[in-house]
Amino acid sequence: MSKISPLSGFPEFLPSDRIVELQFLDTIRETFELHGFASIETRAVEPVERLSNQGEDADKEIYGVRRLAAGADEDAALGLHFDLTVPFARYVLEHSGKLTFPFRRYQIQKVWRGERPQEGRYREFTQADIDIIDSGELPFHYEVELPLVIADAFRKLPIPPFRIQVNTRQIPEGFYRGLGIEDITGALRIVDKLDKIGPDKVTDLLTAAGLSAETAKQVLRLAEISSTDASFADQVRALGVQHEILDEGLERLSQIMTAANEHAPGLLVADLKVARGLDYYTGTVYETQLIGDEGYGSICSGGRYDSLASDGKTTYPGVGISIGVSRLVHRLISKGLLKASRSTPTAVVIALNSEDDRAEAMRTAIQLRSRGIPVEVAPAAAKFGKQIRFADRRGIPFVWFSTENGPEVKDIRSGEQVPADAATWAPPVEDLRPSIETHSIESHRENS
Amino acid sequence: MSKISPLSGFPEFLPSDRIVELQFLDTIRETFELHGFASIETRAVEPVERLSNQGEDADKEIYGVRRLAAGADEDAALGLHFDLTVPFARYVLEHSGKLTFPFRRYQIQKVWRGERPQEGRYREFTQADIDIIDSGELPFHYEVELPLVIADAFRKLPIPPFRIQVNTRQIPEGFYRGLGIEDITGALRIVDKLDKIGPDKVTDLLTAAGLSAETAKQVLRLAEISSTDASFADQVRALGVQHEILDEGLERLSQIMTAANEHAPGLLVADLKVARGLDYYTGTVYETQLIGDEGYGSICSGGRYDSLASDGKTTYPGVGISIGVSRLVHRLISKGLLKASRSTPTAVVIALNSEDDRAEAMRTAIQLRSRGIPVEVAPAAAKFGKQIRFADRRGIPFVWFSTENGPEVKDIRSGEQVPADAATWAPPVEDLRPSIETHSIESHRENS
Structure with a gap:
């Protein structure tokens, strides 16, 4: 028998820290249920071909699963799911005849990714997802509602101040089209590097991609706009770019910020530099950061997708957000911010x-x-x-x-x-x- | 993309049935916490060499796990855990310096077994375990306490009448020694077949194993004894076999039945034919059946083990029971006994x-x-x-x-x-x- 040692990327809590995690999970579940989301769990494995090239982070590494005693011809190739969205899409297609749409579901489960482990990046971790999925069409108002559910959960948790950043694909897409940019996705991917490499290098990359200096400057100006209310729209309009897709995006993000200002004042930020996932999502996108710990990255992300699930006849558009529970709880515990009052339920x-x-x-x-x-x-x-x-x-x-x-x-x-x-x-x-x-x-x- | 179809052995609930499962899990967790058990979760994977030949059912099939992108020289060979006892033993050894003993823990997680799927036997299923583990010595009174915790959980659940069968290894061991039988484990394994093949064939097997007809008859007489109180001991003594290990076993099982009679009257049965696991466990063993559905097998089993966890210097004896939550809930739902009043939390x-x-x-x-x-x-x-x-x-x-x-x-x-x-x-x-x-x-x- 080998010596016992921890497996890198597979963290485990001691009992007192597990109590902290459990209380987070309980609060999140309770909030999701108050908002009418029903629980489901999906199996841990999916066919590898269903996992490959699916989901927001299509490049994550998959763990294959196979019976050790299997013969060479046995078993479809299976892999552990790396998120809860791909299995949810499959669940919806498999059970569509027995579900009622729009379908609000939450799902709190482990996921596995074969990434190089580092702080906040694990090979096994817990996510807590909500999605609303409909058959055929999904009304926009769910994109307004979803971040308010997250704000409601987060403000009940003992966590530092946080900020839910919101953007919508229509704003950069319409703005870029109004500027005559053709490769929208390419430009979004360059803007996504803004926080990492700074505005000068982003300008270099944009001009290297064929944009004029003035166009690149406009792209950067758009990315620099943010507000905790609907005032971002005036800042965008002051840049003088016109496009009907831009108008639609501004109208939608304004609706989100108006609702946010009433129900979660200060917790949501319209932040037009948020580009991550905009090449994948088709409408609003969400990211969440702990204020003062932005370098740690997003602890809760998601967005609107139009066709993740489709059986050829029917398409199921949806909007979803995923809380990185392990990322969040491990960070707060390792920083010494949270501690359970005892290591057992016993009083x-x-x-x-x-x-x-x-x-x-x-x-x-x-x-x-x-x-x-x-x-x-x-x-x-x-x-x-x-x-x-x-x-x-x-x-x-x-x-x-x-x-x-x-x-x-x-x-x-x-x-x-x-x-x-x-x-x-x-x-x-x-x-x-x-x-x-x-x-x-x-x-x-x-x-x- | 392949057509979507269920994976055999990986059942998933629709939202309304998931509500039933969640209420079972909530009741079980609540009961475990009232009895002072602390939650832990262990990672889903263990080194394959740690999984092999460990645990009560050492022949179950292991699912191997490997990054699809791994090079040939990378990664220790990992497998999905097939129960929660083997990972718990590893957890105790790994964290022993940070735990306080005796350590009462509960653990509710998925496990995976590469078995041929059939009703009640899944490739992925949920177990809910409690164990009390100590460093060096574990007092017997925990073997009295543990089935009372299960009885407390089960009587709060909306399930049909059930019966927790209890036996202790010392009774057949002492009895067989008193009869001069040398291969105790061999005899136990034959008696374990009693329900399946009947007394005549068990007698044949026992005599084929070298026992005299009279000795085989005595072995069968012992196996036929059961009582819902401590009266089984008189029935055993009436058989006239003497051995100090037998005396110890009768004394211990009597203690369990006396406590059961006070705190869980009628729910526990001293049943001396229960042999499953007695070759693995070192003291009391527990099995649980739904009355009228005995053919379905045990929905909750466990026992006392003396040395599952040992680091060479210290041994950690324990006693544990595992509720087969998936086995239980799927059975009751598929029989139409349980139904959620709605498919969503929304009121x-x-x-x-x-x-x-x-x-x-x-x-x-x-x-x-x-x-x-x-x-x-x-x-x-x-x-x-x-x-x-x-x-x-x-x-x-x-x-x-x-x-x-x-x-x-x-x-x-x-x-x-x-x-x-x-x-x-x-x-x-x-x-x-x-x-x-x-x-x-x-x-x-x-x-x-």
């Missing part, structure tokens, strides 16, 4: 005077559990100091004792010990479940 | 008089959501009949209207429509979330 340990008391302790535990209080009985009738340390090492706040005066419960943080009745006693509500301590997030906010 | 659809009302409808939705009510706005300002059908096809009970007299809400099951205020109105608590309809379980009970 109370029932101490034992002797092993003979175990049956009675189990009865007490059952009484407390019946009222929703997580309890365990001490592992052994050791000295009380040791039983208290058992609780303390796990961050469990309360220890229950049988004393001559009847049952008593000690808050081991304060040392206070009071009489208690298993039929009525409950811990303060903030101690019932582990909580997330976020003391550093405010200072992170101040620094940013 | 209320906000109808639209015209598309201009969408902004106001979004405000109503936000008000309702802020009080925990799952809401969505109608996809389009279609005729009211169509908007009501949108809700009805999903099983959504309420539709919200803006009328001349102010907002009103209609229960589309009864047709009753009443004035409603988004700041105060709530659906009846049983309509807030989808529920599981179980009308057939009682009749299933009567038939069994």
